[in-house]
Amino acid sequence: xxxxYDVVVIGGGPGGYTAAxxxxxxxxSVAVIEKEKLGGVCLNWGxxxxxxxxxxxxxxxAMSHAGDFGFKVKGVDVDVKKLISxxxxxxxxxxxxxxxxxxxxxxxxxxxIAKFSSKNTLDVTGKKGKVSSVSFTxxxxxxxxR
Numbered sequence: 001x002x003x004x005y006d007v008v009v010i011g012g013g014p015g016g017y018t019a020a021x022x023x024x025x026x027x028x029s030v031a032v033i034e035k036e037k038l039g040g041v042c043l044n045w046g047x048x049x050x051x052x053x054x055x056x057x058x059x060x061x062a063m064s065h066a067g068d069f070g071f072k073v074k075g076v077d078v079d080v081k082k083l084i085s086x087x088x089x090x091x092x093x094x095x096x097x098x099x100x101x102x103x104x105x106x107x108x109x110x111x112x113i114a115k116f117s118s119k120n121t122l123d124v125t126g127k128k129g130k131v132s133s134v135s136f137t138x139x140x141x142x143x144x145x146r
Contacts, residue, residue, distance in 0.1 A: 002134065002135050003108070003133075004135040005030060006023070006030065006137050006138065007029070007030045007139070007140065008114075009023075009030065009032045009033070009139075010139065011032075011034065011144060012039065012098070012109070013040025013043075014042070015142040016034070017102070019142060020032045020105070020140075023140075024106060031107065033111075033114040033122065033124055034109060038109065039091075039095040039098045044095055048087075048091050049091050050087075052086060052087035052091075053084075053087050056083050056086070056087075063076045112124040112132075121136075122136070
């Protein structure tokens with residue numbers, strides 16, 4: 001069974017999801033094909049989780065020097081698992097926001113790896129190896145810098 005769209009966007013990062021939203025706003029039927037999580041590398045694994053960890057390290061440093069400001073703090077312990085968990089939660093919430101935008105704009109999200117099989121058709125291989133066909137009028141390749 002083949003699904004057909006006016007616009008198919010390959011890649012759910014900032015370039016892809018914003019293009020998909022704009023196409024949907026212009027009245028097009030749109031699908032985003034993403035192999036992992038919406039939001040891209042920066043949101044899910046790079047910039048955003050790193051910033052959350054950097055903020056925690058700055059907080060740790062401030063707590064370690066609290067005495068310099070007149071505060072009495074007896075030792076500062078770090079729960080590394082909780083730090084990592086918090087950074088993943090921050091990224092998860094933002095990725096969830098992108099998912100919400102897809103639903104709000106009636107954009108189908110197809111999880112898998114896309115490969116052009118013809119001028120207007122993609123084969124999408126899902127995580128379990130199942131291949132589905134997606135037809136389109138226009139395609140946007142927004143796979144990031146990798």
